Amino acid sequence: MDPILVLRLPRLRYVQARTVEEAAAIVGSDGGRAMLIAGGTDLLPNLKRRQFDVATLVSLRGIPGWDAITGDPQAGMSLSAGATLDQVARHPAVLSGYRALAQAAGLVSTPQIRYMGTLGGNLMVDPRCNYYNQTFAWRKAVGFCLKKDGDICLVARSSPRCWAVSSSDTAPVAVAFAASVVLQGMAGTRRVRAAELYRDDGIDYTTRKRDEVITSVEFPAARTTTSAYWKLRRRGSFDFPIVGAAVVIWWEDGVVRDARGALSAVGSHPVDISSYLSSLRGVHPDERLIAELAAAADKPARPLDNTDLSHYWRKRMTRVFIERALRDAAGLDPQAGLLTAQLKS
């Protein structure tokens, strides 16, 4: 007899696609009741809690070349969406040229999850909220919310929109690197900038069309690049980010040519903070400048009371983590920064 799992999956049709075209055709023609599954580490627990109404799962794991990682930092790299987070975290070329990506992938949850979970899956992590990532019975008891089965946002009751939190570790890194995401659907293949993959909405959080499969993520050449990802979470394992700060610096002749950054877990999409970093251009930043920029760059961060710990504290920690990531990318001791999360006295 089957092992007994007390929280059961809904009854589903499970299809293993042999090609991307086949997967796209099934999800594109199933009236919105088919979902793609890669590692399943986010999807399956959510399904057990009935967070989606799904009739069919289309597995991508049997597609040839699904986990390939090619290229190098000199020319740019292409990471297949099915590369596991563990592969990404350990890949020598990723580690040397795209350190923030390796860091972010290596900080996702637990080793077991990283062996199963994929880069594409992590980019598409369903935005989280502790009014939403609950069992059906709990959500029913609380009265349901906008994101599923309900009509109000329980964290911001007067809000017309859903404030579920973008909780991907790799998404802000892809945004900060200005990576491109390759999507293949029934109508063909298109390429979008990572930032354009997301919408600032907890429900309608992606521009990916229903029939589209993320096939790969292309990272531009990173010859003179440094980068860092700093993740705030309660424990050293398991936890989703409650703040994530990704920073990428392009250097030229010892000064910054360009710097970009993005935040995780402070909004419903990866929050691009590159515009706050523009004054790094043309200088070799000292710690004072970094602290000044980091202190301002938390402005677009809007944590709400729907993840772990107090949102006031998370807001104050955002600038600390931006500073750590910037210092890390600039070769300074990340934890010896000038900013604090202390309350103003």
Next chain:
Amino acid sequence: MSDELSIVGQSLVKPDAMGKVSGQTKFADDLMLPRMLFGRLLRSPYPHARIRRIDTSKATAIPGVLAVLTGEDLPVKFGILPVSQDEEALAREKVRYVGDPVAAVAATDEWIADEAIDRIEVEFEELPRYMSLEEALADGGGEPIHGRTNVHKAVALEFGDTEEAISGAAHQREDIVFFEGNTHLPMEQHAAVAQYGQDGRLTLWSSTQTPHYVHRALGKVLEMPMSRIRVIATPNGGGFGGKSDIFAHELVAAKLALVTGRPVKITLTREEVFYAHRGRHPVLMKVRTGFTKEGVITGMQFQSFLDGGGYGSYGVASTYYTGALQTTTYAIPRYRFEGARLFTNKPPCGPKRGHGTPQPRFALEVHLDKVAEELGIDPVNLRLRNLPEPDSRTVNWLRITSCGLRACIEKVAAESRFLEQRRAMPAGRGLGFAVSSYLSGAGTAIYWNEMPHSEVQLKVDRGGGVALLCGAIDIGQGSDHILAAIAAEVLGVSLDDIQLTTADTDLTPIDLGSYSSRVTFMAGNAARAAAEKVRAILFEAAAEALQCDPDDLQARDRRVFRRARPEDGMTFAQAVVAAEAKRGVVAASGSYTPPRIAGPYKGSGVGPSPAYSYSAAVVEVDCDARTGEVRVPQVWIAHDIGRAINPMLVVGQVEGSVYMALGEALMEEQTFRLGLHKFPSMLEYKSPTALEAPVIHTYLVETIDPEGPFGAKEAGQGPLLPVIPAVANAVYNAIGVRIDEIPITPDRVLKALAEKAKGRLPRVGPRRVPAFAFPALIQVERPPEWTQS
């Protein structure tokens, strides 16, 4: 050959270890019986509501649904304590927390059971909810949760005139602190399988710490003779107190098996485990103490307010426990305790590791740390000036036998170099110190009776095997090993020769259960008594064959031989053959009844124990003043174990206690929002991982208790107690702020630092206790030794 112990004192691998690590152990949820059905409970979505109507017809109509139950099918009330028979397996009139069971189904598979649960229609009338102590006590809040008031229990005891002792003292201090509730989080979810046989007998397999109490409750609620009910406790994948109550799913599985005639399994989901709860009470406390200028306690007044949740559970005992053990930890000449437990619309609280004592321990140890600073006495010395005496009686009549607290204190202080290092730590680092005591088994049973608390039967066979039968259940703490080790030691055989049968009410004599740190002490003593009787039978037969006096014989290494001439002897099996030829079956039983040592007052039944363990801890913290984050790199802990029957198991219990304590100190909290548990999941209820575990330096102090088996005392709970306040004291040492509220979260640390920066009291914590009319104080005569001084 020497009389040295050969098994007791050795770090041997426990008998269940290989089964656990190889996956062979059968937990309750692993049981699969032919034609088994799956049961599910429908639980209340409201924290407080009246049940207007239940319609089960749509559920019953689903093919594959074999039974649907409501409260009317199980109308007999129950509760773990005879004084709190306030629970129903399925609520009949009212629900009292989100998760309170209302109806149940049995179906051929879990999908059908889930569908059936969804089809049961319940009409509720919502009532005003009480989600905190303050709300429970507020006037005009509407209908109380039970009866006419939300006060479940209020007690007030005084031993000597405390007001005089405190107001006349050279130094006085009052503190108010809060300890948030938290839960056990065992890896194994609760599960039960019930089978009703053609012989008219009911069997329940359950992941329970207390099979005997479940047996009694089944008899009562099912209105069946206990002689027709068999309860088998399955190996517990962690208990920590969370499986020591009577649970709805156990009673419901049994009833569903009776109704359907087919085996029924109910395994709780993780979310349901949070609702089953019976965990740490949130407790608000006020402590006021007088001291001489030398730091000697003159008197203490202690108040506790327990947030009990929706039902009584162990709450009356929990309430007393918040007041009972202050006096076993320190010599307190006059003592007043006032405690109140309030009903709230949350899952019921009960016993979690340390039952009712971690909260007051936190209050007292933080309080003493502050007093030490005020008096200019170091924290270690202040404790040493207030130690209880071995072989003494406390002011509230608790009997202390062995007491290794001084040795524990001196050991951790020396090993951590506490006194030197606490002044020499780098920025953000600090050391904290605290001590504790705990019961080695409750001196009174849950229900009043004069029978033993633990019983063991032993039978030896011709091949040299030893069958040991005992009601004790191994919940991972190693009680199987303790029973086997004690019997093997006394009989001079190997651990492999002991065949254990435990926790089966058909086969095994009573053990009251794996709670209150009682099993090593009580079942161990029963095993020793039984083994000594069997040994006497064997020695008598062997002495006849060897033509010597039985008193000259020794049993060791599977032989029975003359102590003075070891070569003169026979194998253990030969001794059995000789004895069996002489008198038939070689068997004996042993039992243990704790001494009747409770004091002469109402409520004196909670607190007495045949012996107390002692612990002292030093915790090092690393506080980041810029983020408020607190990490614990190192813990030094010394524990007075009496004697370590298996040092490896004791160290395991100590380390587990430290780890659980750090979770409570820094992150775990059972909190509620909109009437619901905020995050009933293992991901979002934050408990530390292996990465948060510190380096733990454990030191065992042996005091060889006169009543413990081979001198042993408890290890399962006591070592948790000093760690939590030691963390708080270390945070103060590190960054100069007092977090008088558990858990110590980063935002609280920053809030306290902000207060400090403003020049205000550098503290976060409660400022007042509610106005509450405690009952008139019961003035209890102190034991003679205290009135003479």
